Amino acid sequence: MWNSNKSLQLSRICTKLVMVLVVVCAILLPYLIDIYRVYSSYYTEDTTVKPFMAILYSCCVPALIALFSLDRLLTNISREQVFTGRNVGYLRRISWCCFAVAGMVAVAGYYYYVFFFGAIMAAFMGLILRVVKNVIEQAMLIKAENDYTI
Template structure:
């Protein structure tokens, strides 16, 4: 039992560490994206105006990336504090799903000038779908828990 508890705690810590690693990647992308995009556009021989378009796309999507990471961090902190079936977690999952939806929209619109963005858009839309299903499961579980808590 103690071993199981340690494993569960370590798993949450590992996930928190992954979120932190993603935050570092996103920060690096925010700091250097402009330069990387310049190089990429030059390497692919794309039109120079693509630099501005791609920069706008990536920075707009990065805003939702930050909101997602913040919501994931809060969610994991709540789970670590054993507040699993809580209304706040549903709100956080809903925020994540909306962020995925907005990112999907940004990438799909950007796919008009750079088609590979469609794949990123599709991936974000699929992620939104998964998160929404998880959110619905959480919502149902909260209702069931409150019913169980009030069964005397």
């Protein structure tokens, strides 16, 4: 039967798989761009491909930082350490990574307009994570206050 522990384990496995996928995509990015260039008339010149590749490579860094932080967060939750300062820090780091990616993808929107939508989605995800971080932070303060109450 499905339970929260199995869901947590699935989340941790998926997080690690996505980490591997980001690294593999970063390694294969030149080949993936070449394949895309075959089917698209937009990226035909090296002057548009190189900045686009630089943006995609630079997005890999905050993506991996966010995924590592998510893995640490899930590890803490599996240890039943939910309302802790570390988890608040992990959520803060993940949200800033979302905002960083949003900024980089917005720059990519200069080359291809559809990336502006990706930037909006990344910024929205960062905003949601900031709200969740604030909720966890307040819950942590309430928990600390309750622990000192007799």
